[in-house]
Amino acid sequence: AQTVTQSQPEMSVQEAETVTLSCTYDTSESDYYLFWYKQPPSRQMILVIRQEAYKQQNATENRFSVNFQKAAKSFSLKISDSQLGDAAMYFCAYRSDRSNFGNEKLTFGTGTRLTIIP
Amino acid sequence: NAGVTQTPKFQVLKTGQSMTLQCAQDMNHEYMSWYRQDPGMGLRLIHYSVGAGITDQGEVPNGYNVSRSTTEDFPLRLLSAAPSQTSVYFCASSPLRGYNEQFFGPGTRLTVL
Numbered sequence: 337a338q339t340v341t342q343s344q345p346e347m348s349v350q351e352a353e354t355v356t357l358s359c360t361y362d363t364s365e366s367d368y369y370l371f372w373y374k375q376p377p378s379r380q381m382i383l384v385i386r387q388e389a390y391k392q393q394n395a396t397e398n399r400f401s402v403n404f405q406k407a408a409k410s411f412s413l414k415i416s417d418s419q420l421g422d423a424a425m426y427f428c429a430y431r432s433d434r435s436n437f438g439n440e441k442l443t444f445g446t447g448t449r450l451t452i453i454p
Numbered sequence: 455n456a457g458v459t460q461t462p463k464f465q466v467l468k469t470g471q472s473m474t475l476q477c478a479q480d481m482n483h484e485y486m487s488w489y490r491q492d493p494g495m496g497l498r499l500i501h502y503s504v505g506a507g508i509t510d511q512g513e514v515p516n517g518y519n520v521s522r523s524t525t526e527d528f529p530l531r532l533l534s535a536a537p538s539q540t541s542v543y544f545c546a547s548s549p550l551r552g553y554n555e556q557f558f559g560p561g562t563r564l565t566v567l
Contacts, residue, residue, distance in 0.1 A: 381558035441499050442497070442546075442556060444489075446496045
């Protein structure tokens with residue numbers, strides 16, 4: 337079974353600075369997908385960024401980018417120019433690419449609470 | 455489009471009571487699932503479905519039942535509520551497999567006294 341580990345329960349960053357959230361995972365599969373979800377105080381789960389394991393190029397979405405290290409099974413999220421609206425819980429998640437029944441599920445890490453300091 | 459909707463948003467139950475959490479999606483997604491979120495534990499999969507009439511257990515299925523009679527709806531039933539089921543419940547849907555994003559409902563906060 338796959339596991340996802342987020343070793344930083346809480347992080348803080350000054351507004352306009354850059355912060356990196358860590359995520360590691362364990363899997364025996366070669367094809368899979370990785371996601372970062374944001375959960376603000378409203379509780380809504382919002383997709384931030386996603387990465388296909390077969391792609392070597394790191395995904396980027398505006399101020400959000402990932403550092404995907406497949407051999408190390410690491411998938412960190414970098415937030416540049418942090419804004420007050422970035423304050424939230426951030427969850428790393430894994431999804432298998434095998435086309436078997438039930439492999440659509442997401443396996444989540446325990447989350448990192450990000451605080452933005454004005 | 456409404457996306458994924460959940461009702462109710464909040465619920466308080468007494469131990470032993472039963473109830474159904476409703477989930478509906480209007481995106482014609484084959485895959486639907488229920489997660490529970492507890493402090494320090496992330497989201498854990500309760501049950502999932504890959505289409506009408508097809509359901510299976512996830513990581514923490516005990517005390518919950520599901521059925522999927524239509525593509526749109528995927529209700530979660532608590533048969534006899536226990537304090538350990540106090541949690542926030544999320545319903546999610548997506549097309550089957552691949553790169554597809556799972557869309558989440560707004561969640562239901564359930565308290566069992």
